[in-house]
Structure formats: structure tokens, C-alpha cells
Amino acid sequence: MSPKVSDEHRESKRKEILQAAMRVFIRQGYHAATMKDVVEESGLSRGGVYLYFSSTEEMMLAxxxxxxxxxxxxxxxxxxxHRTVGEAIDSLLGHLLEELVHIREGAIPVVFETFAAEWRRQTFGRLLERRYASAVSRFAELLRVGERRGEFRPRLPAETIAKMFVSFNDGLMADAMQFGAEAMDARGQIEAYRLSLRYLLGAAGRAAEA
Amino acid sequence: MSPKVSDEHRESKRKEILQAAMRVFIRQGYHAATMKDVVEESGLSRGGVYLYFSSTEEMMLAxxxxxxxxxxxxxxxxxxxHRTVGEAIDSLLGHLLEELVHIREGAIPVVFETFAAEWRRQTFGRLLERRYASAVSRFAELLRVGERRGEFRPRLPAETIAKMFVSFNDGLMADAMQFGAEAMDARGQIEAYRLSLRYLLGAAGRAAEA
DNA sequence: TTGGAAAATGACATTCGTGTCGTTTTATGA
DNA sequence: TCATAAAACGACACGAATGTCATTTTCCAA
Structure with a gap:
């Protein structure tokens, strides 16, 4: 009587498989990836992998x-x-630029591809909506903090500006992954967006005069 | 001796197949679509379709x-x-809103999916770059006309603003197709963008005062 | 050290779409 | 109307990935 290995080992094997899957996804794209590919990349046996996941879709969801x-x-x-919300947003934008430059090496294109192909299906649709609502409300909350602190006097509802932030984010990522951060002028676009945001938020201090 | 049918008939049959393909793509997504599906949708025979296209990829490219x-x-x-460039842009944004509302019924999600999955491959990469360059230069040219006419005094290079326009476009479309125009507040976002654009362009007249 | 239960293996049958190709149909010119 | 070449058809063989399962290996507890 004895469960042969347990908990930690099982969990770490799971992680191992997921990492192999992600490597394959990044290299080939989500839809071009087969269980066969993941099996080979992981170095395990077919049966072994199927013990943990029975499709690339399960892996992607995990x-x-x-x-x-x-x-x-x-x-x-x-x-x-950061002391001010304005600084926090600047930092966020700086981080975004960094992300755009290296976007092809990471998971974002894969996520993009997956959602672009699977949005029709409930499993992914629900997940998408949760992600969106969460991203919007996090950023909107940030804006409201700035509003309460007297940093901003927004010309439009925080919710709308937050949604715009998410959309622009998505657009930048899509274009960066397809054309490269250089060709789409990631730096310039982010600067343009920084200016626009200041204007829309009615940032106190410098900002909105001609 | 006689080529049995010709030119027009052949061309119209080609169109017919492409339309069937597009219906399948819109219904199921590009990657979920098989030659079998297109054959069935078109009402032709397997061999008949293969006479014109030998893969869904060829159809998509066409x-x-x-x-x-x-x-x-x-x-x-x-x-x-339109008399002024400002009006032309407003009209463009209005058209965009219309497009966002009905986005799920049209080809845009399919195009998105295709590029999100295939950007790694040269065939699509080249096409993508052509499309991007063309979109950017068309819009930048529009802006330059406005500049020449004295309508605008841009705070940033027209090229950068044009690229931002394209990115935001792409982001709006991605979000609209995934969450619906309602949930992502297409109208509000476009209004926010209209304001931002006015500000960035330094539109003469109203615009950029606090 | 050994018995046994879970984990891991990999060969195999199955499924599904693909692409081909011999046959049939169709449309023209003679 | 007929001959004929192209167009359309659809059955079939093929390939690739899937998911299973009988067998082997591994690890713990007694």
C-alpha cells in the first residue's frame, strides 16, 4: 500500500509539462502546436503527458x-x-514599452492568438470577460484614486478612460507583435498616449495648454 | 476542339467559392475551417473546389x-x-463606430485571427507589412493635408499620430470582437479618442484649452 | 528486502481531413 | 446532331495526430 510519489512531485511535473507546452506555443503558435509536439518537447512519454493533460486546450487554460x-x-x-498616481501611470507606460520591445519572445502573442481564434466558444469567452472586467476595474480604480487626491479632473468617466487604456494596450501589442516595436514606433506612440492621457485626465500642473 | 467554358464563368465560379469560404470562416473561424467545410458550404464537389484552390490558406490569401x-x-x-480634414476624420470615426457595432458579422475577426496566428510566416508577414505601411501612409497623408491647410498644428510627427491611429483602431476592433461594442463602450472610447486627436493635432478653433 | 500500488511507457487502433484520379457530365464548334 | 475537350464529380488511399491500454518501472511502507 503506497501512493508512489506525491503532491510536490506531482505538482512540479505538472509545471514542467506546462513550461514545455509554453515553449512550444511560443515557438510555433498555439494552433500549430500538437500534443505530439508537447510530448517531444517535454521529454516524457505520450501516456505520461496524457496523465496530466488531455489536450493542448487544457494546457492553455491552465x-x-x-x-x-x-x-x-x-x-x-x-x-x-509611487507617490502620485501620475507617476504610477508613467511607470506603467514605461513598463509597457519594455514589454513591446520583447513581445515576440514572450507569451503575449500566444494569448492573443488563442483569444482571436477562440472567442466564439464559451470556455474562452467567460475567461476573456473576467480578464477584461478585471483589467478595466483595476485601472479605473487607479484613476479614481488620482481623482480623489485632486491630481486629476477627468473630462470623461474614469471607466471610459480605463477602457480606452485597455484597447490601446491591446492595439499596441497586436501591432508590436506583427510589425516589431521599431516599425510601429512604440516609443513615439506611447509618448503620444501619455500626452493624450494627461489631457483627458485634466492632470493638474502642466498638461493641457496649447 | 473547344475549351468548354471560359473566363467569365470561371471567374464567377471562383468568386462563388471564395464567398462560401468566407461564410465558413466567419461562422467557425479561420483555423477551425477545413476544405471539407468549404466544399460542403459551396455545394460543389471536392474535386471541383480543388480545381480552383488547394487549401484554405490560398482562399484566405485571395x-x-x-x-x-x-x-x-x-x-x-x-x-x-468633406470640406475640411477635421470633418473627414470625424466621418472616419463615425464609420469606425458603425463597424465596431457589427464587427462580429463581418470579416474583421477572421482577418484578425489569421494574422494573430500566422505572423511568423513570411507569406503573411509580407502582406501584413504592406497593409500596415499603406494604412499608416494614407492616414499620415490626410494629416499632412490638414497641416498644409492650416487646420492643424500637430504636437507630434504626423507619422507617429497616424501609427497611433492604426494601433488604436486595431485595439478597438480586438476588444469589440471579443467583448461586444456595448461592453467595451465603443461610443465613449471613440469620443475620448476624438478629443485626444484634436489635442494632439492642435486643431485650430476649439480643441485644446482646459 | 520485498510486496504492491501508483506512475510512466510506447505500440496500436481509430479518427478525420487531405489530395488524387479514373469516370461522368457539360458546353461548345463543326 | 455529334464529337471532343475541358469541367465537375466523388470514391479511395494516404498521412498525421489522437487517445487508449497492457506492460514495465518506480518508489514507499512494512
Whole structure:
């Protein structure tokens, strides 16, 4: 009588497989990736992998959940590290630029591809909506903090500006992954957006005069 | 001796197949679509379809070219129909809103999916770059006309603002197709963007005062 | 050290779309 | 009307990935 290995080992093997899957996804794209590919990349046997996941879709969903969990507390973190909301947003934009430059090496194109192909299906649709609502409300909350502190006097509802932020983010990522950060002038576009945001937020101090 | 049918008939049959393909793509997505699906949708036989196209990829490429050809002269058309560049841009934004509302019924999600999955491959990469360069230069040219006419005094290079326009466009479309125009507040976002654009362009007249 | 239960293996049958190709149909010119 | 060449058809063989499962290996507890 004896479960042969347990908990930690099982969990770490799961992680191992997921990492192999992500490598394959990044290299080939989500839809071009087969169970066969992941099996080979992981170095395990076919049966072994199937013991943990029975499709690339399951793997993708697990990876998405994992990524979501990591991004959870990003907003509070930002506020903790910066004195003003304006600075927090600047930092966010700086981080975004960094992300755009290296976008092809990471998971974002894969996530993009997955959602672009699977939005029709409930499983992914629900996940998408959760992610969107969460991203919007986190950023909107940030804006409201700035509003309460007297940093901003927004010309439009925080919710709308937050949604615009998300849309522009998505657009930048799509274009950066397809044309490269250089060709789409990531730096210039982010600067343009910084100016626009200041204007829309009615940032106190410098900002909105001609 | 006689080629049995010719030119027109052949061309119209080709169109017919492409239309069937597009219906399948819109219904199921590009990657979920198989030659079998298109054959069934078109009502022709397997061999008949293969006489014209030997993969869904060929069909997609043909459809993309067709769409590109249609969008060719859009910019001049706009200028012809509006007295000022500002009005032309407003009209463009209005048209965009309309597009966002009905986005799920049209080809845009399919195009998005295709590029999100295939950007790694040269065939699509080249096409993408052509489309991007063309979109950017068309819009930048529009802005320069406004500048020359004294309508604008841009705070940033026209090229950068044009690229921002394209990115935001792409982001809006991505979000609209995934969450619906309602949930992502298409109208509000476009209004926010209209304000931002006015500000960035330093539009003469109203615009940029607090 | 050994018995046994879970984990891991990989060969195999199955499924599904692909592409081909011999046959049939169709449309013209003679 | 007929001959004929192209167009359209659809059955079939092929290939690739899937998912299973009988067998082997591994690890713990007694």
C-alpha cells in the first residue's frame, strides 16, 4: 500500500509539462502546436503527458489561469511604489514599452492568438470577460484614486478612460507583435498616449495648454 | 476542339467559392475551417473546389487581396466628400463606430485571427507589412493635408499620430470582437479618442484649452 | 528486502481531413 | 446532331495526430 510519489512531485511535473507546452506555443503558435509536439518537447512519454493533460486546450487554460493569478495585485503594487498616481501611470507606460520591445519572445502573442481564434466558444469567452472586467476595474480604480487626491479632473468617466487604456494596450501589442516595436514606433506612440492621457485626465500642473 | 467554358464563368465560379469560404470562416473561424467545410458550404464537389484552390490558406490569401483592393482609394474618397480634414476624420470615426457595432458579422475577426496566428510566416508577414505601411501612409497623408491647410498644428510627427491611429483602431476592433461594442463602450472610447486627436493635432478653433 | 500500488511507457487502433484520379457530365464548334 | 475537350464529380488511399491500454518501472511502507 503506497501512493508512489506525491503532491510536490506531482505538482512540479505538472509545471514542467506546462513550461514545455509554453515553449512550444511560443515557438510555433498555439494552433500549430500538437500534443505530439508537447510530448517531444517535454521529454516524457505520450501516456505520461496524457496523465496530466488531455489536450493542448487544457494546457492553455491552465497557463492562462496561472498568468491571471500573477497579474492580480499589480495595481496596488504600483500605488505602493509611487507617490502620485501620475507617476504610477508613467511607470506603467514605461513598463509597457519594455514589454513591446520583447513581445515576440514572450507569451503575449500566444494569448492573443488563442483569444482571436477562440472567442466564439464559451470556455474562452467567460475567461476573456473576467480578464477584461478585471483589467478595466483595476485601472479605473487607479484613476479614481488620482481623482480623489485632486491630481486629476477627468473630462470623461474614469471607466471610459480605463477602457480606452485597455484597447490601446491591446492595439499596441497586436501591432508590436506583427510589425516589431521599431516599425510601429512604440516609443513615439506611447509618448503620444501619455500626452493624450494627461489631457483627458485634466492632470493638474502642466498638461493641457496649447 | 473547344475549351468548354471560359473566363467569365470561371471567374464567377471562383468568386462563388471564395464567398462560401468566407461564410465558413466567419461562422467557425479561420483555423477551425477545413476544405471539407468549404466544399460542403459551396455545394460543389471536392474535386471541383480543388480545381480552383488547394487549401484554405490560398482562399484566405485571395480574400485578403480582394479586401485590400477595395480599401485602396478610401483616403482620397474621404477628402473629396468633406470640406475640411477635421470633418473627414470625424466621418472616419463615425464609420469606425458603425463597424465596431457589427464587427462580429463581418470579416474583421477572421482577418484578425489569421494574422494573430500566422505572423511568423513570411507569406503573411509580407502582406501584413504592406497593409500596415499603406494604412499608416494614407492616414499620415490626410494629416499632412490638414497641416498644409492650416487646420492643424500637430504636437507630434504626423507619422507617429497616424501609427497611433492604426494601433488604436486595431485595439478597438480586438476588444469589440471579443467583448461586444456595448461592453467595451465603443461610443465613449471613440469620443475620448476624438478629443485626444484634436489635442494632439492642435486643431485650430476649439480643441485644446482646459 | 520485498510486496504492491501508483506512475510512466510506447505500440496500436481509430479518427478525420487531405489530395488524387479514373469516370461522368457539360458546353461548345463543326 | 455529334464529337471532343475541358469541367465537375466523388470514391479511395494516404498521412498525421489522437487517445487508449497492457506492460514495465518506480518508489514507499512494512
Amino acid at each position: 497557463l492562462l489561469e496561472e498568468m491571471d493569478r500573477e497579474n492580480e495585485n499589480q495595481a496596488e503594487e504600483l500605488l505602493r511604489r | 480574400l485578403l487581396e480582394e479586401m485590400d483592393r477595395e480599401n485602396e482609394n478610401q483616403a482620397e474618397e474621404l477628402l473629396r466628400r
